Amino acid sequence: MIAFEHVGKRYGGRFDALAHLDFRVRRGEMVFLTGHSGAGKSSLLRLLMRLERPSRGRILVAGHDIDRLHHSQVPFYRRQIGVVFQDHQLLFDRSIYHNVALPLEIQGAEPREAARRARAALDKVGLLHREKALPIELSGGEQQRVGIARAVVNKPALLLADEPTGNLDPQLSADIMSLFEDFHRIGTTVMVASHDLALIARLRHRTLRLHEGRLVADEEVS
C-alpha cells in the first residue's frame, strides 16, 4: 500500500529531517510509527499527505508515485486517505454532524447518502447522540473521536493518524487505539504515529522506530 524508496527530506539545504527511508507497508496492515518528538514522525506523515515533497527518493501509495501528481490531482489523492490530527482540526462554527459530513460535502456526495454515512461514522465512534452539538461542547477525547469519524466517513483505504492520543489519559487513549484496530480489522491500512510506547507495546502491531530522521528499527510482531 505504501512504499518509501530511499526517501530523504531536507529543510533549508542543511537539516535532514528524514534520510534513507526504505520500507513498505502492506495493504490492510496496521503500523505504529514511534520516536522522540523531532524524530521525523510528523514529517513522514506530511510527505504521505503530500503536504510536502521528498527531497530524494520516491513514495508510492497504491502504486502511484505521489510526487508526480499534478497539483490539481492532489485534492483527489487526499480524498483517498483519512487523516486524524493531534489537534483534531475540527471546525468550531458547525455541528458535529456537519464536521463529519464535510469530506462528503467536498466530494459532492448526494445529501441523503452523505447523511447516512456521516451518521454511520458517528455511530461507529459512539457519538451519534451528540450530532447536533458543537465541537466546543465536547471533551478532548470526544473531539478526537469526531476527528476519527470524519477521517473514516469516506471509507478510505489508508488511515493516517498523527499523535491521536497526545493529550488524552490512558483509558481514553486505549479506547481511541481500539477504534483504529477496528478499522484495521475491516481491511483498512492504518498508520499511527505515537510516542506512547507503553500503549504501543501492549497492542502488538508492527512498529517503525525513527531516530533523527532515520529508520532505526522495524519490529514485526508475529
Add this chain to the structure above:
Amino acid sequence: MSREAPARRGAQTQRPSSGGRWRSWLRHHRAMALDSARRLLRHPLSSLLTMLAIAIALILPAGLWLTLDGARLIDTQLDESATLTVYLEQGVGGAEAGRIEEALAAQEGVTNARLISAAEGMVEFQQALGLEDALARLPDNPLPASVVIRPDDPSPSAVKRLAGGLEDMAGVDEVRLDLAWLERLGQLAELGRRAGLGLAVLFGLGVLLVVGNTIRLAVENRRQEIEVVTLIGATHAFVRRPFLYSGAWYGLGGGMLAGLLLSLGGDWLATPVAALAASYGAGFALPGLGLAGSATLLGCSTLLGWLGAWIAVSRHLAQIRPR
C-alpha cells in the same frame, strides 16, 4: 510488494457519474450562494458599509456617463442647426439668384437650400441689430443675397468639404460656416468621454480594492476552515467558491445602492437643471438609467465584485498552507 494496482476501494469506487457530478456541482453552488448571503446578512452594518463604498465608487463614473448621455442629446440638436451661408456676388439678384439657389439645392450633400434675397437680408439685419434708422439712411442696400444651406452630414469635416466645393460655383462670393464652436463642442464631448472612461477604469479599480480588502479579511477569518478543507481534499475551486459569491453579492448590493442613489440624485437635481436649461432656451433633462442602463450597472458591479474576490482569494490561497 512493490507496485500495487490502484486502490479499488474507498473514494475510487464512489466517484459519481458525470450527471451526478453536475448535480452536486450545482448543489454546492446553490449552497454557497445562500451561505455567503447569510454570512453577509449576519453582519448587516458592515456589509452595508462595504456596499456603500462600492456604490460611491460606481456613482461617479455612472453619473458622468448619464450627464454625457444628456449632452449627446443636446449635441444632436445642435448638429441639426449646423448650416452654411452662401453669400452671392454683389449685384446678383432676382432670377439669377433663384437659379443659383436651385443649383445649390441640387448639389450632392445638400439637404435643402433657402434663398434670402438682399431685401430680406436687410430686414433681418435691421431686426437683429435694432438699427432701422441708421440703415434706412443708406442710399442703397449694401447686403448681398444669400442662400442658407442645410447639409446632409453635419459633421465639421463634411461641412468643410461641402463648403470648399460650393465656393467655386459661378455667382458665389463667399461661403461662411461657423465651425469653430462646433469643433470645440465636439472636442469637449470627446474630452468628457475620455474623462468618463478614465474615471470608470479608476473607480472600477477602486471597487476591486474595496471588495478585495473585504474578502481578504474574510479569508483571514476563515483561515482555519480553509486549512482543514484543503487537508481533507477540497479543490481550490471549492475553497474559492463561497468567497466568489460573497464578492458577487457585495458587488450586486453596491450596484443596487448606486442605482438607487443615482435616481435619488437625479430627482434632486432635476428642478435646477430644468430651470438652467430653460434659461438657455433649451429643453434638457438629466436622463435616468433606464432598464438597460440599470442592467449594465448591476452586471458590471457584480462582475467587479466577483473579480475582486477572485484576486484576493487566489493571492491568499497561495499563502495558506496547511500546517
